[in-house]
Amino acid sequence: MGNIKIQPILCGGDLNCYSVARAFHEEYGVKSIAFGRYPLGATKDSKIIDFRIEPNITNEDMFVDILLDEADKHNDDEKLILMGCTDEYAELIIDNRDKLKTKFIVPYIDSDLKNKLVEKESFYEVCEKYGLDYPKTYIYNNGDETRDFGFKYPVIVKASDSISFFQHSFEGMNKAYIVNDEEEFNTIIKEIYSHGYEKSMIIQDFIPGKxxxxxxxxxxxxxxxxxxxxxxxxxxxxxxxxxxxxxxxxxxxxxxxxxxxxxxxxxxxxxxxxxxxxxxxxxxxxxxxxxxxxxxxxxxxxxxxxxxxxxxxxxxxxxxxxxxxxxxxxxxxxxxxxxxxxxxxxxxxxxxxxxxxxxxxxxxxxxxxxxxxxxxxxxxxxxxxxxxxxxxxxxxxxxxxxx
Structure with a gap:
């Protein structure tokens, strides 16, 4: 490792975060600092993680301030490596990369490329351009009257913007739905849009197999x-x-x-x-x-x-x-x-x-x-x-x- 001291700074508290911390500890023997809104079992009581609870960490302005405040507590010769362990944290890092890279190593793309890839709707356009196969897809917007997707039921229904979707949670919500007929489709769509989600939904041909x-x-x-x-x-x-x-x-x-x-x-x-x-x-x-x-x-x-x-x-x-x-x-x-x-x-x-x-x-x-x-x-x-x-x-x- 030479004389360079590295310090991983992780955002998240789930299995993803634990696994990244484990990788740093196995390779370099270092303990990671992790920030999250609340404690999670996956990282709780771990000897390889110094977990810090910050209820406002997902507030964009406070996110940057919390991380820069932490950076100021470390010596200039310490290499602080910043990694996000959920979609939300990864996007916050990308959107604030220019501010954060003054103090951290930030191994992420810029926000222009992020915007082309993160919403499924625009991601499939990129796939089309570069020849990546993806399921037959229909983009549904709130209020659309058509139910002719160009493929038959069963279909998969999921949010184009999963972060926004989970910010409008409701009882019985699923990450993705397998929908068998039009009646079931109408019920699910009504439920989703009545709880504040405003972006498009992805309707996809169901690929058989478990x-x-x-x-x-x-x-x-x-x-x-x-x-x-x-x-x-x-x-x-x-x-x-x-x-x-x-x-x-x-x-x-x-x-x-x-x-x-x-x-x-x-x-x-x-x-x-x-x-x-x-x-x-x-x-x-x-x-x-x-x-x-x-x-x-x-x-x-x-x-x-x-x-x-x-x-x-x-x-x-x-x-x-x-x-x-x-x-x-x-x-x-x-x-x-x-x-x-x-x-x-x-x-x-x-x-x-x-x-x-x-x-x-x-x-x-x-x-x-x-x-x-x-x-x-x-x-x-x-x-x-x-x-x-x-x-x-x-x-x-x-x-x-x-x-």
């Missing part, structure tokens, strides 16, 4: 916009609670040369920098991988990347602190990652060949679980208790929601 048809691709692009790391995950299971749909719970890394080359070209042509994370689904009807969205940050399940041999903290530090010209690393070997007990994976994954592969990788020592970090658990009774209760809760949730 969690096992999903893929997640995480990439790191250096300061010059060159892709230096790609790690593709074959999703085995997602969470099935209404607000947790789409959160990956178990993954096996895999290699898909054509897909990865296509996304590498895409990222380099648009001039992307930092971490990108894509949600993709395999469509067995035409044999194509179709992208749903891009996250302008590392994904919630980023520990699958680190644990498979691609420590995400190392990429940022070597690129932005040591200014090294990194070699391109594409993950080829399979690795099994999970944030739920393996017993759940073995029970609910329908493709038993994938289950057998998980068991084989576990036996070979090619597996990892996000929360099982020996350093953090040793002598840490509260942390151990949290993980035990978390695992019990996951078994209960899958029994209730995973039909």
């Amino acid at each position: 969690d096992e048809n999903m893929r997640v691709l995480t990439c790191y692009s250096d300061i010059n916009g060159k892709v230096k790391m790609m790690c593709l995950g074959h999703v085995l299971l997602e969470e099935h609670t209404p607000k947790g749909i789409g959160n990956h719970a178990a993954i096996i890394t895999e290699y898909e040369e054509e897909l990865m080359n296509k996304y590498k070209t895409f990222l380099e042509e648009i001039g992307f920098v930092g971490f990108s994370n894509f949600d993709i689904k395999y469509d067995s009807r035409d044999g194509k991988f179709k992208v749903f969205e891009i996250n302008l940050r590392q994904g919630r399940s980023n520990n699958y990347v680190t644990s498979s041999g691609n420590n995400i903290a190392r990429y940022v530090v070597e690129d932005r602190v040591y200014k090294k010209d990194l070699e391109l690393k594409i993950q080829r070997d399979p690795f099994y990652w999970h944030v739920i007990p393996s017993s759940i994976v073995y029970k609910y994954v329908e493709n038993k060949d994938l289950v057998d592969q998980c068991k084989k990788l576990e036996k070979e020592g090619k597996s990892a679980s996000a929360f099982y970090y020996d350093y953090d658990l040793k002598g840490n009774f509260k942390r151990k208790l949290y993980i035990e209760l978390y695992n019990i809760n996951q078994k209960r949730k899958f029994k209730k929601y995973c039909k």
Whole structure:
């Protein structure tokens, strides 16, 4: 590490945040400072995170002030690395990048590119331009009378702007809806727009297949916009609670040369920098991988990347602190990652060949679980208790929601 002192400053408190902090601690032995509005179990009582509760951290003006105040407490020779661990925090960092980069290393794109990518509606226009496959899509605006989307029910209904959507929460809201007919569609649309959400809704052709048809691709692009790391995950299971749909719970890394080359070209042509994370689904009807969205940050399940041999903290530090010209690393070997007990994976994954592969990788020592970090658990009774209760809760949730 040389004589340079690094200090990660993270925004968030969920599994994403814990996994980033774990990557920094595993690689450099440093404790991360994290800011969030309230404590969350994923980062509570951790020895690798100094968690600071700031109820106003998502207020844009206060966000910048809180971070700059923190920066002033550190020596000038300390390298402060700022990373957002939710969409909202990533966007706040991007929108205030010019103010923040005076004190922090800020490995993010600018707000012009963000605006083209963050809302699904404009993202699909970019996909069209660069030849990325995506599901057939209809953009619905409040008050539209048409119900002819150009494809048949069932359809997926989700917000074009997920941050704004979750700022207008209501009882029974879902991250995404599978809608089977026009009556159900009308009911859901009325519910969403009656609670203050004003932007467009994305109506999409439902791609058949369960969690096992999903893929997640995480990439790191250096300061010059060159892709230096790609790690593709074959999703085995997602969470099935209404607000947790789409959160990956178990993954096996895999290699898909054509897909990865296509996304590498895409990222380099648009001039992307930092971490990108894509949600993709395999469509067995035409044999194509179709992208749903891009996250302008590392994904919630980023520990699958680190644990498979691609420590995400190392990429940022070597690129932005040591200014090294990194070699391109594409993950080829399979690795099994999970944030739920393996017993759940073995029970609910329908493709038993994938289950057998998980068991084989576990036996070979090619597996990892996000929360099982020996350093953090040793002598840490509260942390151990949290993980035990978390695992019990996951078994209960899958029994209730995973039909």
